[in-house]
Amino acid sequence: MSSKQVAAKLPTAKRIVVKIGTSTLTGGGSQLRPQNMLAIVEQVAKLHQHGHEIILVSSGAQAAGRGRLNSPELPRSVPAKQMLSAVGQSYLMRHYSDLFDIFDVIVAQILLTRDDLSIRSRYLNARDTLLTLIEQRIIPIINENDTVATDEIRVGDNDNLSALVASVLEADLLVLLTDQPGLYTADPRQDPEAELIPTVPRIDTDVMKLAGGAGTVAGTGGMVTKLEAARTAARSGVMTIIASGDETNVLTRIASGELIGTRFEPTGTHRESRKRWLLTDRTQGAVYIDAGAERALLATDGASLLPVGITRIEGNFKRSATLSICGPSGAEIAHGLSNYASSELRQIMGKKSHEISDVLGYSYGDAAIHRNQMVLLD
Numbered sequence: 001m002s003s004k005q006v007a008a009k010l011p012t013a014k015r016i017v018v019k020i021g022t023s024t025l026t027g028g029g030s031q032l033r034p035q036n037m038l039a040i041v042e043q044v045a046k047l048h049q050h051g052h053e054i055i056l057v058s059s060g061a062q063a064a065g066r067g068r069l070n071s072p073e074l075p076r077s078v079p080a081k082q083m084l085s086a087v088g089q090s091y092l093m094r095h096y097s098d099l100f101d102i103f104d105v106i107v108a109q110i111l112l113t114r115d116d117l118s119i120r121s122r123y124l125n126a127r128d129t130l131l132t133l134i135e136q137r138i139i140p141i142i143n144e145n146d147t148v149a150t151d152e153i154r155v156g157d158n159d160n161l162s163a164l165v166a167s168v169l170e171a172d173l174l175v176l177l178t179d180q181p182g183l184y185t186a187d188p189r190q191d192p193e194a195e196l197i198p199t200v201p202r203i204d205t206d207v208m209k210l211a212g213g214a215g216t217v218a219g220t221g222g223m224v225t226k227l228e229a230a231r232t233a234a235r236s237g238v239m240t241i242i243a244s245g246d247e248t249n250v251l252t253r254i255a256s257g258e259l260i261g262t263r264f265e266p267t268g269t270h271r272e273s274r275k276r277w278l279l280t281d282r283t284q285g286a287v288y289i290d291a292g293a294e295r296a297l298l299a300t301d302g303a304s305l306l307p308v309g310i311t312r313i314e315g316n317f318k319r320s321a322t323l324s325i326c327g328p329s330g331a332e333i334a335h336g337l338s339n340y341a342s343s344e345l346r347q348i349m350g351k352k353s354h355e356i357s358d359v360l361g362y363s364y365g366d367a368a369i370h371r372n373q374m375v376l377l378d
């Protein structure tokens with residue numbers, strides 16, 4: 001693809017997840033360098049002010065902790081790293097908060113583990129919180145909850161975490177900022193002949209073989225986890241760019257369509273990924289809907305399912321369960337994730353959405369099943 005075509009494509013990247021590696025925040029050292037952070041913050045603030053929705057996934061808690069404790073000689077054991085994160089995370093956020101204040105941008109901290117993005121009820125909550133922050137024009141700054149995460153519940157690295165976030169939020173673009181200009185044919189620290197690869201249409205095993213481990217003492221995962229992340233993102237319809245965080249105005253240039261670093265094409269679409277997920281999931285209940293609701297769902301610009309159109313509910317399920325949606329004839333027409341538990345739906349079915357709060361005392365929103373969480377059966 002020519003750079004002209006790219007320029008035509010990238011400006012549509014409205015929702016962008018930007019992952020900042022320790023190597024970018026420290027400039028290769030073992031402690032945070034606030035001037036490196038400022039350069040990124042300034043660009044993020046500019047994109048935010050131009051209407052982009054930016055979600056930051058930032059590493060650096062351990063590096064911040066190390067700096068705060070004057071680079072203690074600690075074993076590289078998990079508890080030592082967790083201790084550094086516990087000390088450093090608030091310090092990292094204080095830096096971000098102070099730097100974003102310069103540009104009048106409000107930020108919020110979100111600490112996640114794997115379960116928050118893979119267990120349905122928690123995934124829905126995490127997604128709703130993130131979407132609410134984005135809607136309120138607040139920039140979420142995400143890190144893994146290192147201090148309590150054990151191997152079983154950890155994502156383990158922020159490259160993969162950022163890809164999961166990009167997938168959950170159906171982002172247009174994932175940018176992984178690191179200390180190299182992109183993916184090389186070999187680790188450039190080991191091989192001076194290595195060459196930058198500008199585009200990767202598909203991440204197969206040959207591409208995976210190009211990746212080496214972390215090049216810096218502070219980094220986690222190296223290129224391997226970045227390629228894993230790009231593959232996850234590609235499958236869920238998100239384009240990924242790996243680029244150097246040191247490149248001048250790297251983010252604003254990428255957002256304006258310039259081809260910088262290595263670009264990974266999406267291999268699926270948001271819709272396909274949602275569909276695969278919803279169709280393969282076993283349904284935990286069913287909602288029966290009236291003819292008006294069926295028409296609204298099947299319309300070309302299909303609507304969300306509102307409680308008012310529900311006539312009957314089958315099964316006992318929790319919020320975020322996968323449900324069959326059945327038309328008046330009883331035929332299954334769609335699958336969707338319920339925004340309410342069965343006990344709640346039974347109270348609000350047949351009612352107008354503005355009555356939800358009165359009936360339940362709270363509301364998770366107007367829809368019983370949101371359009372974005374629904375797939376029509378062919």
Ligand SMILES: Nc1ncnc2c1ncn2[C@@H]1O[C@H](COP(=O)(O)OP(=O)(O)O)[C@@H](O)[C@H]1O
Pocket residue numbers: 020021022023024059177178179180182183184185186187188189210211212213214215216218219220221222223224
């Ligand atoms: N094929 C490759 N192309 C580019 N960098 C590579 C490659 N293989 C391994 N690396 C290493 O990956 C490192 C970046 O990963 P990492 O140290 O985990 O950084 P970060 O903190 O940004 O996540 C680079 O410094 C580089 O040495």
Ligand SMILES: N[C@@H](CCC(=O)OP(=O)(O)O)C(=O)O
Pocket residue numbers: 020021022023058059060061062063085143144146156157158159218219220221222
């Ligand atoms: N959660 C850890 C970072 C983990 C990680 O993936 O680091 P990196 O490879 O530098 O992006 C921290 O805040 O120190």
